[in-house]
Amino acid sequence: MARTASTQAKTAGSVPRQEFLLAARPGYLLHKAAMLLDEQAETSLAAIGIRAREFFVLSAVAGGPDLSQQDLSRLLNLDPTTVVAVIDELERREYLGRRRNPADRRRHLLVLTDAGRTALAEADEKASAIEAEFFGALSSDERDTLRDLLGRVMSGRWPASICAS
Amino acid sequence: MARTASTQAKTAGSVPRQEFLLAARPGYLLHKAAMLLDEQAETSLAAIGIRAREFFVLSAVAGGPDLSQQDLSRLLNLDPTTVVAVIDELERREYLGRRRNPADRRRHLLVLTDAGRTALAEADEKASAIEAEFFGALSSDERDTLRDLLGRVMSGRWPASICAS
DNA sequence: TATTGTTATACTCTATAACTATA
DNA sequence: TATAGTTATAGAGTATAACAATA
Numbered sequence: 001m002a003r004t005a006s007t008q009a010k011t012a013g014s015v016p017r018q019e020f021l022l023a024a025r026p027g028y029l030l031h032k033a034a035m036l037l038d039e040q041a042e043t044s045l046a047a048i049g050i051r052a053r054e055f056f057v058l059s060a061v062a063g064g065p066d067l068s069q070q071d072l073s074r075l076l077n078l079d080p081t082t083v084v085a086v087i088d089e090l091e092r093r094e095y096l097g098r099r100r101n102p103a104d105r106r107r108h109l110l111v112l113t114d115a116g117r118t119a120l121a122e123a124d125e126k127a128s129a130i131e132a133e134f135f136g137a138l139s140s141d142e143r144d145t146l147r148d149l150l151g152r153v154m155s156g157r158w159p160a161s162i163c164a165s
Numbered sequence: 166m167a168r169t170a171s172t173q174a175k176t177a178g179s180v181p182r183q184e185f186l187l188a189a190r191p192g193y194l195l196h197k198a199a200m201l202l203d204e205q206a207e208t209s210l211a212a213i214g215i216r217a218r219e220f221f222v223l224s225a226v227a228g229g230p231d232l233s234q235q236d237l238s239r240l241l242n243l244d245p246t247t248v249v250a251v252i253d254e255l256e257r258r259e260y261l262g263r264r265r266n267p268a269d270r271r272r273h274l275l276v277l278t279d280a281g282r283t284a285l286a287e288a289d290e291k292a293s294a295i296e297a298e299f300f301g302a303l304s305s306d307e308r309d310t311l312r313d314l315l316g317r318v319m320s321g322r323w324p325a326s327i328c329a330s
Numbered sequence: 331t332a333t334t335g336t337t338a339t340a341c342t343c344t345a346t347a348a349c350t351a352t353a
Numbered sequence: 354t355a356t357a358g359t360t361a362t363a364g365a366g367t368a369t370a371a372c373a374a375t376a
Contacts, residue, residue, distance in 0.1 A: 015320055019228030020240075020327045022221060026308055027202055027296045029315035034199030035242045036322060037192055056187060063184035070357065075185075077200045079344055084359060106352045106357040131192045137317045143191055146314045150194035152302045153311075155180055157201060162185045234335065244367060249336060271334040271375045 037134050044130050048122050053078060054095075055123040057086050058112065061096055062120055063162075065109045068101075071161040095119050202299050209295050213287050218243060219260075220288040222251050226261055226275045227285055228327075233272045236326040260284050 022028040041052050056076045060067055069087065073080045087110065090096050095116035101107040112120070135143050181188040188194065206217050221241045225232055234252065238245045252275065255261050260281030266272040277285070300308050 014323070014328055015316075016323045016327045017228070017329045020225060021228065022224050023316075023319075023323070023327075024312075025292065025296065026300060026312040026315065027206070027292065028221075029312060029319060030195070030199050030202055031206075032242070033315050033318055034195050036319075037195055041192070041196075056193075059187050060185060063182070063186065068357070077197070080358080081346090081360085082344070085343095101357095104353075104357080108358075127190065127192065131190065135191060135318060137320060138314060142314060142317075145310065146318075147189075147191040147194060149303060149307055149311045149314075150191065150198050151180075151188075152307075153198055153300060154188075154194060154201075155302060158179070158181045158188070162181045162188075163179055164182045235333085245335080246337085246369090247367070269334085269376070273335075 037130070040134060041127070041130050044126050045123060048119075048126060050119065050123050051086075053082075053086055054090060055120070055127065057083070057090065058095060058116060058120040058123065060162075061110045062112055062117070065099075065111050067110065067161060068107045069110075071159065074159040075162055090116070202295070205299060206292070206295050209291050210288060213284075213291060215284065215288050216251075218247075218251055219255060220285070220292065222248070222255065223260060223277070223281060223285040223288065225327075227277055227282070232275065232326060233266075234275075236324065239324040240327055255281070 016023040038052065045052055045055060053076065057072060060072055060075060067075070069083045070080055072078065073083050076083075078086070087096070087098070091098060093115075094113055096110055096112050099109040099111060101109045135146070138146065203217065210217055210220060218241065222237060225237055225240060232240070234248045235245055237243065238248045241248075243251070252261070252263070256263060258280075259278055261275055261277050264274040264276060266274045300311070303311065
């Protein structure tokens with residue numbers, strides 16, 4: 001874990017001075033908030049022995065066995081070789097299994113095990129707790145608004161493999 | 166640049182299926198949107214030969230010469246050793262200079278040169294263009310709302326060195 | 331005794347290219 | 354001829370520890 005993270009928590013102030021112009025940019029706020037959230041998520045999930053990216057993969061695979069490893073790569077912004085490594089590890093821990101896809105024997109069907117589903121449920125609970133803490137300054141309505149706005153920003157930017165149409 | 170990025174743009178769909186549960190989480194939306202924005206920012210700034218982190222440092226230093234390198238580390242979520250490398254590079258290109266701080270001779274005063282100010286102005290324009298494109302799906306009011314919400318989330322999480330009180 | 335900046339170094343993560351098997 | 358997954362390897366990025374100068 002980065003040394004910057006823990007130090008930051010201790011020296012946290014209230015609101016930045018006007019001179020720090022980046023803080024006025026929605027883009028930088030998005031970047032900075034995501035960095036903080038990523039750190040907290042990684043720390044919190046470490047308590048149950050799961051990396052954030054592993055949680056992402058488990059969660060995506062839980063949606064159905066139809067996502068190829070390359071789909072996961074595009075969806076989760078992970079290099080294809082990183083996906084291999086993550087799935088190797090998840091398979092080693094018996095959270096999921098690779099089966100051949102009969103429809104296209106180059107691809108794998110990724111299927112969760114019961115242990116995988118249990119781990120995912122645990123991680124999902126942690127994720128909710130992290131969000132509750134991280135977005136704690138916002139009311140429930142405001143959190144919905146934030147989610148809608150970010151959803152709109154992301155609209156049209158998801159890979160085709162997970163889209164309805 | 167990640168291969169996932171360019172591929173993603175080409176295969177972009179509209180809105181994720183319900184089965185991709187992560188897409189319903191404000192936390193994951195924040196994470197994913199920031200990844201995309203970071204990629205686009207890096208690509209766009211590369212056109213003028215500047216890294217995103219270099220832009221961040223230039224912008225923070227422009228606010229005043231009172232931020233130490235460790236302040237920058239905490240503020241920008243960069244390891245202290247990374248800050249040294251970034252400033253080395255910016256100094257080599259004569260965008261800024263290190264002066265001894267007479268008040269505390271362990272610290273440096275980081276001062277922008279005219280060339281640094283010019284580069285910053287260029288980068289700032291690029292940044293505005295990136296934001297205009299990235300948040301293009303939102304109205305001006307909605308963009309303000311997003312900025313306010315993220316600002317509230319970040320409130321109390323900035324390092325003391327850039328805070329007013 | 332603690333802190334700032336620095337260096338050297340180890341480590342992790344990511345990207346590149348090549349290969350196998352399938353289509 | 355192209356694609357999915359894999360491997361090996363190179364390269365970039367990050368963290369760790371130690372040091373000099375200063376407080």
